[in-house]
Amino acid sequence: MLEVKGLQKRYGRKKHVLRDVTFSVGLNEVTCLIGLNGEGKSTILKAILGLIPVDAGTVTVDGKTSRDQIAFVPDLQTMPSYMTIGQALAYMADHYPDWNPETAERLLQTFQLFTTDKMANLSKGNKAKFNLVLGFALDRPYILLDEPLAGIDLFMKEQIAWIFSSEFMEGRSILMTTHEIAEVEQVIDRVLFLRDGQIVEVKETDELRGRHHQSVQDRMREVYQG
Amino acid sequence: MKRWLLLTNEELKRSTKLLVLLISGLIVAEIASLLYQIYDYQHSVEATMRIEQISELDAIEQGGGALTFAQATNFYDSIIVLAMGMIVLFAFWIWYRDWMGETKYIYRLLLLPGSRRAIFASKMATLLLVVASLIGIQWVFLLLSRTLYLWLLPDAQQVTASINEYSFYMKLFYTMYPSDILFILLMTFIVISFVFMTVLLERSFRKSKAFLLVGLTGIALIAGWIVIGVTLSAISNDLSQLHMQFYLGYVVLLTLYVSYKNLRLVQTRLSV
Numbered sequence: 001m002l003e004v005k006g007l008q009k010r011y012g013r014k015k016h017v018l019r020d021v022t023f024s025v026g027l028n029e030v031t032c033l034i035g036l037n038g039e040g041k042s043t044i045l046k047a048i049l050g051l052i053p054v055d056a057g058t059v060t061v062d063g064k065t066s067r068d069q070i071a072f073v074p075d076l077q078t079m080p081s082y083m084t085i086g087q088a089l090a091y092m093a094d095h096y097p098d099w100n101p102e103t104a105e106r107l108l109q110t111f112q113l114f115t116t117d118k119m120a121n122l123s124k125g126n127k128a129k130f131n132l133v134l135g136f137a138l139d140r141p142y143i144l145l146d147e148p149l150a151g152i153d154l155f156m157k158e159q160i161a162w163i164f165s166s167e168f169m170e171g172r173s174i175l176m177t178t179h180e181i182a183e184v185e186q187v188i189d190r191v192l193f194l195r196d197g198q199i200v201e202v203k204e205t206d207e208l209r210g211r212h213h214q215s216v217q218d219r220m221r222e223v224y225q226g
Numbered sequence: 227m228k229r230w231l232l233l234t235n236e237e238l239k240r241s242t243k244l245l246v247l248l249i250s251g252l253i254v255a256e257i258a259s260l261l262y263q264i265y266d267y268q269h270s271v272e273a274t275m276r277i278e279q280i281s282e283l284d285a286i287e288q289g290g291g292a293l294t295f296a297q298a299t300n301f302y303d304s305i306i307v308l309a310m311g312m313i314v315l316f317a318f319w320i321w322y323r324d325w326m327g328e329t330k331y332i333y334r335l336l337l338l339p340g341s342r343r344a345i346f347a348s349k350m351a352t353l354l355l356v357v358a359s360l361i362g363i364q365w366v367f368l369l370l371s372r373t374l375y376l377w378l379l380p381d382a383q384q385v386t387a388s389i390n391e392y393s394f395y396m397k398l399f400y401t402m403y404p405s406d407i408l409f410i411l412l413m414t415f416i417v418i419s420f421v422f423m424t425v426l427l428e429r430s431f432r433k434s435k436a437f438l439l440v441g442l443t444g445i446a447l448i449a450g451w452i453v454i455g456v457t458l459s460a461i462s463n464d465l466s467q468l469h470m471q472f473y474l475g476y477v478v479l480l481t482l483y484v485s486y487k488n489l490r491l492v493q494t495r496l497s498v
Binding site: 012046049050051052053068072074076077078079080081082091094095096097119 | 229232236239240328329330331333334336337338339430433494495497498
């Protein structure tokens with residue numbers, strides 16, 4: 001289980017970005033972190049990954065503070081532009097002992113990406129797909145995704161959203177941030193609503209749909225528009 | 227070790243275009259300056275011969291003698307100093323490109339498994355390799371410049387003196403002793419450590435605290451010079467002659483502290 005306890009983050013004295021953020025992500029579930037722009041969604045992911053120092057709080061995976069069980073899929077290009085996809089895959093294989101080349105190969109075929117494609121020439125949608133390849137081809141149970149569907153067209157979104165109900169999800173847990181709720185609503189198990197740097201509500205999507213007859217988007221409107 | 231080598235290789239690959247440009251610029255500037263000095267000298271000798279109606283030897287005499295190699299390579303000092311400045315800028319750029327560029331490679335670097343110290347070490351190694359290669363290129367190019375000088379100037383207009391008649395900077399580069407090269411690399415390490423500290427503090431705190439810490443280090447550098455000078459003078463006049471040596475020791479100690487601080491920043495504070 002990925003457990004986040006009491007995360008606090010301030011920028012300067014005035015800006016309190018995260019206030020005692022506490023939640024957990026269990027195995028085999030898709031958790032979505034929802035919030036308006038600037039509420040601290042990406043900051044939470046960065047704090048979990050150790051990409052920013054926090055003022056207080058702990059992050060543990062199965063009781064350990066090591067983050068080597070977590071993979072990250074950012075919404076930006078992290079491989080140098082001069083590389084081809086093949087070179088980027090070789091880079092991953094060189095640096096990550098838990099890199100799985102077979103999974104990478106299958107995902108490349110699924111997404112119709114080619115090893116000779118140059119990073120610099122990839123469209124935004126293909127960059128997003130390749131980021132998914134880099135994240136899912138690591139044999140890690142927890143995957144954090146930051147806005148995986150942002151700024152790409154409908155068909156690309158459908159292809160990307162497909163992965164959440166595919167065989168690549170076996171034994172995996174997802175924590176993602178997204179504004180594109182409609183595209184992933186059916187695969188989300190749990191929603192964390194974030195407001196002013198705090199988790200204000202946690203809802204199981206089955207409960208929302210079953211008991212309250214609400215979609216995540218309906219609930220989102222209520223939480224943020226009152 | 228393997229990670230460090232892989233990362234250093236990657237840093238060098240990412241810098242290839244810029245380094246080729248820098249080295250080409252250095253060589254072109256030096257050739258151009260050498261040709262200009264030779265052309266200018268020959269032009270002035272010919273003008274003196276024509277106006278004064280005197281022989282070539284008399285014109286050379288009147289112009290202050292034959293053109294020495296040191297005179298012909300007069301601009302090399304400035305070009306080398308410029309190249310050193312470029313290296314310092316490169317030390318800033320090697321970090322900032324990972325945040326500011328189209329690619330946010332810093333995410334990838336900071337998320338690599340294992341210690342982040344390898345990231346720091348790879349960037350430092352890249353800088354030292356670049357300086358070492360510049361020394362090598364400069365060394366070879368000085369020999370080529372000398373050949374060009376002897377080839378272009380008539381015997382009467384050149385001085386076939388020892389190759390050691392160079393200026394301070396050129397003597398520094400044209401060396402047969404590995405200890406001299408190690409000294410240059412040590413100086414590079416010291417300067418680059420301070421540059422890296424500035425970048426890492428700024429990338430870790432991004433506000434007044436970073437500038438305060440950089441300022442304190444600057445004060446420590448200046449205050450060290452003054453305090454050592456005053457202390458040595460107070461003890462003995464003989465000791466005050468060793469001011470520079472003592473100060474260098476102090477700077478080395480300060481650099482060790484800065485390196486420790488840099489590694490701590492990379493490991494615990496650096497953020498995207």
